Amino acid sequence: MICRRHGRKPTMALWMLVALADLAILAAAAGALVTISVLVALVVLAGGVIVARPLLTKRATKVRA
Numbered sequence: 001m002i003c004r005r006h007g008r009k010p011t012m013a014l015w016m017l018v019a020l021a022d023l024a025i026l027a028a029a030a031g032a033l034v035t036i037s038v039l040v041a042l043v044v045l046a047g048g049v050i051v052a053r054p055l056l057t058k059r060a061t062k063v064r065a
Helices: 009-030 032-056
Strands: none
Touching (some): 009 032
């Protein structure tokens, strides 16, 4: 019988479900206004990172003589 390693992907999926349930409980306890405010702040922060990333990378440009 071929033995396979147990506990890799199923364990990770289980912990992700637990984390998602924790976030749902936290959102329900905090209230709708706080939850929406936190989500908007995260979207603005992620958008800022996406916009700033190309601006902060240094790219060598070829100068024509």
